[in-house]
Amino acid sequence: MAHLSRTGLTRRHALSLGLGAGLTVALAACGEDGTSTAGGTSLGGASLTGLMRASFIPAIHELQQKQATAWADSHDGAVELTFAKEWREQIAAVVESRAGEDLGELFANQAHIYADRLVDLTDLCESIGEANGGWYDVARAACVVDGRWRAVPRAYTAHVMNWRTDLFAQVGITEFPKTWTGLVEAATRLRDAKLPRVALTMSQAGPNDSASVAYSLLWSYGAAEVEKDGKTVAINSAETRAAIKVMQDLAAASAPEISSYDEGGNNTSFLAGKIAVTQNATSIWYTAQKQAPDVAKNMSHARYPEGPAGHQQLVEMNSLAIFSHSKRIEPAKNLFGHLMDKAQLGKLAEIALTYYTPLLKGYDDLPTMPWNSEAKLKGLKGLAAGGHMPGWPGPASRQSAQAYNNQTIVNMFARVISGKASAEESIRVAEGELKKVYGG
Amino acid sequence: MTTVSGRAARPPLPAPPPRTGRLLRRLKLGRRLLITVTMTLFTVFTLFPFVWMALTSLRTGSDLYRVADRPFSVSGLTLEHFRELLTETKFLTWTLNSLIVALSASAIALVIGVPAAYSLGRLRYRGGAVVGVIVFSTYLLPPALLFIPMNVVVNRLHLGNTLGALILVYLTFLVPFIAWMLSSYFQSLPVELAEAARIDGASRLRAMMVIDLPLVLPGVVSVFFFAFTLCWQEYLYALTFVRSTDKQPVAVGLVNALQVGDVFAWGQLMGGALLGALPVVIIFSFLMDYYLSGLTAGAVKG
Numbered sequence: 244m245a246h247l248s249r250t251g252l253t254r255r256h257a258l259s260l261g262l263g264a265g266l267t268v269a270l271a272a273c274g275e276d277g278t279s280t281a282g283g284t285s286l287g288g289a290s291l292t293g294l295m296r297a298s299f300i301p302a303i304h305e306l307q308q309k310q311a312t313a314w315a316d317s318h319d320g321a322v323e324l325t326f327a328k329e330w331r332e333q334i335a336a337v338v339e340s341r342a343g344e345d346l347g348e349l350f351a352n353q354a355h356i357y358a359d360r361l362v363d364l365t366d367l368c369e370s371i372g373e374a375n376g377g378w379y380d381v382a383r384a385a386c387v388v389d390g391r392w393r394a395v396p397r398a399y400t401a402h403v404m405n406w407r408t409d410l411f412a413q414v415g416i417t418e419f420p421k422t423w424t425g426l427v428e429a430a431t432r433l434r435d436a437k438l439p440r441v442a443l444t445m446s447q448a449g450p451n452d453s454a455s456v457a458y459s460l461l462w463s464y465g466a467a468e469v470e471k472d473g474k475t476v477a478i479n480s481a482e483t484r485a486a487i488k489v490m491q492d493l494a495a496a497s498a499p500e501i502s503s504y505d506e507g508g509n510n511t512s513f514l515a516g517k518i519a520v521t522q523n524a525t526s527i528w529y530t531a532q533k534q535a536p537d538v539a540k541n542m543s544h545a546r547y548p549e550g551p552a553g554h555q556q557l558v559e560m561n562s563l564a565i566f567s568h569s570k571r572i573e574p575a576k577n578l579f580g581h582l583m584d585k586a587q588l589g590k591l592a593e594i595a596l597t598y599y600t601p602l603l604k605g606y607d608d609l610p611t612m613p614w615n616s617e618a619k620l621k622g623l624k625g626l627a628a629g630g631h632m633p634g635w636p637g638p639a640s641r642q643s644a645q646a647y648n649n650q651t652i653v654n655m656f657a658r659v660i661s662g663k664a665s666a667e668e669s670i671r672v673a674e675g676e677l678k679k680v681y682g683g
Numbered sequence: 684m685t686t687v688s689g690r691a692a693r694p695p696l697p698a699p700p701p702r703t704g705r706l707l708r709r710l711k712l713g714r715r716l717l718i719t720v721t722m723t724l725f726t727v728f729t730l731f732p733f734v735w736m737a738l739t740s741l742r743t744g745s746d747l748y749r750v751a752d753r754p755f756s757v758s759g760l761t762l763e764h765f766r767e768l769l770t771e772t773k774f775l776t777w778t779l780n781s782l783i784v785a786l787s788a789s790a791i792a793l794v795i796g797v798p799a800a801y802s803l804g805r806l807r808y809r810g811g812a813v814v815g816v817i818v819f820s821t822y823l824l825p826p827a828l829l830f831i832p833m834n835v836v837v838n839r840l841h842l843g844n845t846l847g848a849l850i851l852v853y854l855t856f857l858v859p860f861i862a863w864m865l866s867s868y869f870q871s872l873p874v875e876l877a878e879a880a881r882i883d884g885a886s887r888l889r890a891m892m893v894i895d896l897p898l899v900l901p902g903v904v905s906v907f908f909f910a911f912t913l914c915w916q917e918y919l920y921a922l923t924f925v926r927s928t929d930k931q932p933v934a935v936g937l938v939n940a941l942q943v944g945d946v947f948a949w950g951q952l953m954g955g956a957l958l959g960a961l962p963v964v965i966i967f968s969f970l971m972d973y974y975l976s977g978l979t980a981g982a983v984k985g
Contacts, residue, residue: 294926297939299946325926327939336923339831342838344926452945506945515748526946534744 284577286320291571291578294333294347296561297326299526302594307582310590314581318574338566345569346578349394349562351385351647352632352639358388362565362572364579368392371583376605379627384639385560394562395579398592398599401626402455402547402559405527409541410438410519419545423460423489426520426548430496433519442498442518445490445657448505451559453653456522458557458633461486461652463550468646468677473637476677478655479670486550487659487666494660502661514538522547524559525596528619543619546626558630561599596620602627642681651676733957740764740954747949764950774955776929777936782962784846784932785914788853789907795854796861797903801891803862804869805877815866822859826919829855837924848924849932853917857910864909868902869895908970915963933959
């Protein structure tokens with residue numbers, strides 16, 4: 244302390260000075276950066292940043308970045324898009340803390356969850372719809388909150404039945420079954436012939452795949468978790484019992500692994516030639532062409548089977564949103580307009596093998612679209628017509644998102660096929676969970 | 684009679700009876716056998732993940748999907764996954780990022796944590812015990828609870844999407860960890876040594892630096908290694924605070940680039956995990972030697 248005493252400073256003074264200096268530096272750094280752009284759509288030399296969903300096709304990232312860069316070049320700035328597998332967690336951090344990237348690609352019904360922190364894109368979305376034959380209903384359900392568009396429905400990821408044509412031929416079936424009961428029949432024949440079996444994921448470890456099967460089957464039998472009002476829980480019904488019965492019959496003839504698959508487990512089994520059918524995006528076929536050419540040659544795709552209520556399918560939605568904390572809202576809107584222009588979106592849809600399928604009706608008949616140009620993808624046109632968001636026939640909402648995240652419908656089926664509960668018990672548990680979520 | 688070293692020669696031990704000798708030999712043999720079997724099992728258990736990673740990273744594409752049928756046989760080996768990992772991804776950049784963050788954060792945390800540990804372990808002041816509990820409680824707070832408020836702070840400081848964000852945020856759990864771990868080392872030291880130095884005119888700071896710190900050096904080395912490992916394997920903060928691909932550490936970069944949706948690039952993932960573990964193994968090997976020498980030096984001090 245001698246040196247401090249010589250300067251006339253006490254230890255307390257020294258500490259106070261140090262703390263004061265530190266706080267001054269920290270507070271100075273805490274100010275707003277003041278880099279908001281000038282009015283209009285010019286970036287004024289700044290960068291737009293965005294968080295995007297990573298795809299199994301690397302060319303999808305390259306194309307989107309290239310299209311964004313081309314736009315930025317004519318708007319005096321740059322666009323930096325980051326593609327990540329766990330982009331949803333990154334978006335949660337950015338939106339909840341109201342700091343960070345300007346825009347992001349939302350998943351499923353996140354537009355409803357983050358609605359109050361997203362920019363209103365109503366004018367843009369309405370004009371895109373008008374220019375392209377109109378939006379499918381599911382696009383509005385996913386992105387319109389309280390009458391305002393909070394995100395641009397970019398595209399949906401088509402979930403389809405991946406099936407082995409050669410194995411089906413061995414049991415006398417040349418076309419994929421049109422109905423769920425037809426699929427049960429095919430599954431039984433494959434099992435009895437001791438061939439690789441049907442394997443539709445139904446486990447907590449594979450939430451997106453399982454939900455796709457569970458909701459689609461439920462709806463195609465006329466059942467629903469909630470009424471149109473979005474409040475009255477409707478899961479305890481004769482239609483639900485019928486859907487569960489079909490799932491029980493299907494599971495009895497299926498590969499036993501269906502209760503333990505994660506999102507990639509069914510891909511691996513199919514690529515190894517161990518199963519004959521599984522639900523998935525077209526990622527299996529994409530991978531098979533490179534790593535399992537025999538499987539690629541002998542497989543095809545089909546839409547989900549129909550039930551008594553027709554073809555109904557859960558839609559995996561991808562939408563573009565601008566975060567309200569962004570200082571570059573007008574340029575971001577203009578960028579979205581550019582990316583959704585037919586010249587750009589059409590190219591994306593062409594290379595994406597239905598991973599990015601536009602929700603605009605005007606794209607259905609374009610000859611360059613994968614469902615019109617690739618034999619193995621024929622029949623997938625207009626899947627969105629029977630597509631719905633979780634919670635249908637009620638509106639997509641925070642509650643329906645919560646029920647989806649709780650995996651209530653998936654667990655209802657999974658409990659029964661794993662023998663942990665009877666159909667009645669399982670429906671009662673699901674009903675209780677849904678009543679807690681919907682409050683009705 | 685004395686030996687050259689001056690110690691009295693021990694009288695020869697009486698030979699054990701033949702039955703006792705055989706029993707002793709059997710006991711020794713049994714002990715050796717038990718140790719050998721235990722160590723073999725432990726070695727297999729420890730090394731199996733690495734062997735599995737190596738095997739998977741060397742399998743050809745088609746073999747990767749037949750693992751369940753033939754877990755240990757391969758139709759051919761390839762270095763293609765390593766080539767793709769090193770040339771088609773930013774693996775080397777991610778590894779460098781991890782090294783920068785882990786070394787910087789651990790070093791800074793030591794600079795702050797050692798005096799804090801000294802304070803907790805050696806100084807007696809009002810509320811000292813409460814401070815110790817608070818420091819420990821800070822370490823126990825789960826990252827999932829903190830990452831959103833921390834993201835606000837990180838962005839306010841204009842550190843968003845930089846390695847600086849990770850270095851700053853990692854200090855929030857490294858400093859309490861180091862302070863808590865080292866405080867018990869300081870507590871175990873005899874206070875008389877430092878008191879003697881104080882009587883000889885050394886300031887408290889000098890006594891800490893010259894007398895106490897060398898004695899806890901093995902502990903410092905150990906906590907540095909653990910701090911480095913904590914940084915190296917951290918995932919949630921790295922995922923949410925550093926979004927740009929070229930700025931991510933290896934744990935996040937690997938997963939984001941090589942596991943996309945339901946498509947896993949198993950060969951590259953396992954190759955990356957194997958190579959990504961190397962820096963930790965190398966540093967551990969280096970610090971183990973240093974740790975042992977520090978321990979010996981500490982034992983003869985004073």
